[in-house]
Amino acid sequence: MIYIILTLTLLLLMIASAVYAIWQKDLLYAVIASGILSLFLSIVFLILQAPDVALTEAAIGVALTTIIFIIAIRNTVRFEDEHDKKNVKTTTK
Amino acid sequence: MKKVIVLISLGILGFYLIDIFLGIGFGVPHFTNGVKDLYLSNSKDTLKVSNVVTAIVVNFRGFDTLGEVTVLFLASTALGGILYKKRHHVGERSVLFPASQVVMSGAKLLFPSIVLLGAYVFIHGHLSPGGGFQGGTIIATGFLLMLLTYRNYSVSHNRLVYFESLAGILFVSIGLVGYFSKGSFLENVLPVGNMNELFSGGVIGIIYIAVGFKVAAELTGIIYTVLHEKD
Numbered sequence A: 001m002i003y004i005i006l007t008l009t010l011l012l013l014m015i016a017s018a019v020y021a022i023w024q025k026d027l028l029y030a031v032i033a034s035g036i037l038s039l040f041l042s043i044v045f046l047i048l049q050a051p052d053v054a055l056t057e058a059a060i061g062v063a064l065t066t067i068i069f070i071i072a073i074r075n076t077v078r079f080e081d082e083h084d085k086k087n088v089k090t091t092t093k
Numbered sequence B: 001m002k003k004v005i006v007l008i009s010l011g012i013l014g015f016y017l018i019d020i021f022l023g024i025g026f027g028v029p030h031f032t033n034g035v036k037d038l039y040l041s042n043s044k045d046t047l048k049v050s051n052v053v054t055a056i057v058v059n060f061r062g063f064d065t066l067g068e069v070t071v072l073f074l075a076s077t078a079l080g081g082i083l084y085k086k087r088h089h090v091g092e093r094s095v096l097f098p099a100s101q102v103v104m105s106g107a108k109l110l111f112p113s114i115v116l117l118g119a120y121v122f123i124h125g126h127l128s129p130g131g132g133f134q135g136g137t138i139i140a141t142g143f144l145l146m147l148l149t150y151r152n153y154s155v156s157h158n159r160l161v162y163f164e165s166l167a168g169i170l171f172v173s174i175g176l177v178g179y180f181s182k183g184s185f186l187e188n189v190l191p192v193g194n195m196n197e198l199f200s201g202g203v204i205g206i207i208y209i210a211v212g213f214k215v216a217a218e219l220t221g222i223i224y225t226v227l228h229e230k231d
Helices: A002-023 A027-047 A051-075 A082-086 B002-024 B036-046 B052-060 B062-086 B101-123 B132-149 B157-182 B204-227
Strands: none
């Protein structure tokens, strides 16, 4: 029973972070949110007794993919539109 | 003329594909029952491996694993080929924020333990969850930490290629030894030992160590290439 509740909570959190990643205009925050989605997904894999997949998801989904996206953002632009960046201090070079 | 050649080669390909698919024989009991019982009993009795996933990935489906490693190798090579001309010299990497002293000391402290965890995961691939891919990815994460923290930290590309090629050759040669002595690719040729011991499972441990080195070298190469791309 507790596993069902835990799984459902994690799934809801996954959906929430996915929606946040879509709605967020700041691409850096969106990438971090998709990394958090991968983290929850790896916990779900662990609960569903697939520890091999959970390890892969934690290493690739949370660390490597996020970092490669962040490098891509650093080398391109951080915002989808120009007028979104008025609230945040620009950190582009 | 070109179209005729394309049509002829497509026809030959289609003919042999249909021939192969007709020869498989869908619907025979071997297919309807599945191979799960065979895998479970074989990995417990014949191979003496407690992690059935590892037994399937490395031994029963080892040829697919070779294909996956090859895909990763091709992706890494293609990325290096695309980004090769734009690479910085070593030490000239541009960083957005220089890392603070805390991050530098922490990274120096964490790096050996991350590499040790990765090595543990792929050496114990046949006993506990994890394996070559997971361990290699964890080691690559450790190198990523060092590359992000230290501005002039560099990895020797020649050494990475050396490790990668050596691991790939080891994988294929173990497979070929199995082919020539037992009759099928990646057949087990070593003694299997007892269950739940480190030296058990025959060739599985050696293959996973090779896969771990290969994946770690490839992913580190990918990260290194991407980080050194000039913008």
